[in-house]
Amino acid sequence: MTTTWNQPTIRDLVARLELFREGCRVTTLVEVERATRSPFHILVACVISLRTKDEVTAQSSARLFDLAQTPETLAILEESVIAKAIFPAGFYNTKARQLREISAILVREHGSKVPKNENNLLALPGVGRKTANLVLGIGHGIPAICVDTHVHRIPNRMGMVSTNKPEQTEKALMTILPKDTWIPINDLLVTFGQNQCHPVSPRCSTCPLDDLCGKVGVERSR
Structure with a gap:
């Protein structure tokens, strides 16, 4: 699956992540x-x-x-x-x-x-x-993208970016994400990574982003 990561799609992605976060026990x-x-x-x-x-x-x-x-x-x-x-x-x-x-x-x-x-x-x-x-x-309150393991892994898995290092992911996301999402995207993706999109065997069968995800590198899922 190839998703075109235009602004409407990005806004849709962020909205889904926000909705997902509301139903989670947050420990970020x-x-x-x-x-x-x-x-x-x-x-x-x-x-x-x-x-x-x-x-x-x-x-x-x-x-x-x-x-x-x-x-x-x-x-x-x-x-x-x-x-x-x-x-x-x-x-x-x-x-x-x-x-x-x-x-x-x-x-x-x-x-x-x-x-x-x-x-x-x-x-x-x-x-x-x-x-x-x-x-x-x-x-x-200064716009900046904090890239940890989840923020690096999930955009690469989805096919939003194709990078090898967190610094590369940060630069790539800065060109894709609207500036008003730079601060909250870490919290949203960390929550999503902790509860749904695990490093190994992600929960793809119940994923709210399944139709957007390229599943790059996913060999086994639930």
Whole structure:
């Protein structure tokens, strides 16, 4: 199946994803971070989230924010205290060091504010494009596409893009998606990927996007 990915089709896709999300138990990182619109809290939660389940991220972030709410207060915590608070997040010792360094840099170089500039965000320890774009989008309301494993996998599977790396997917989606969908598309595709379009054996028989999907690389489905 070959779908023509024009603007009406994209709008239809997004509408279906929004409807799907309404019926799901949502555990995405975006949902975790919507508890606060603080760019700093979002940045911290993003760093904690890498190689960590969203449920663990939520719990770890909450424990850390009980100890420190601002860059100033987090920067003076001992690394061991931060590590204990965010355990069992993946690589918690490394992340504890990074979070303390990030906080110190924000205080020293950015007036305790989280930068609104991608290059400045990427210069922070432990911050890659995924984290930078999520902070820009959810934290600052600046249109950016956060590409994680779901946002990379699903458009490729559907035949919307044909890319090998997340950075390529980000650039390709920027040329296809209307700008007003850049921020929410991560949340929508992550929810869809967690509940329907699994990496292995996706639930194609009940998929609301089945008529649009090229099923690229799908060898087995349910």
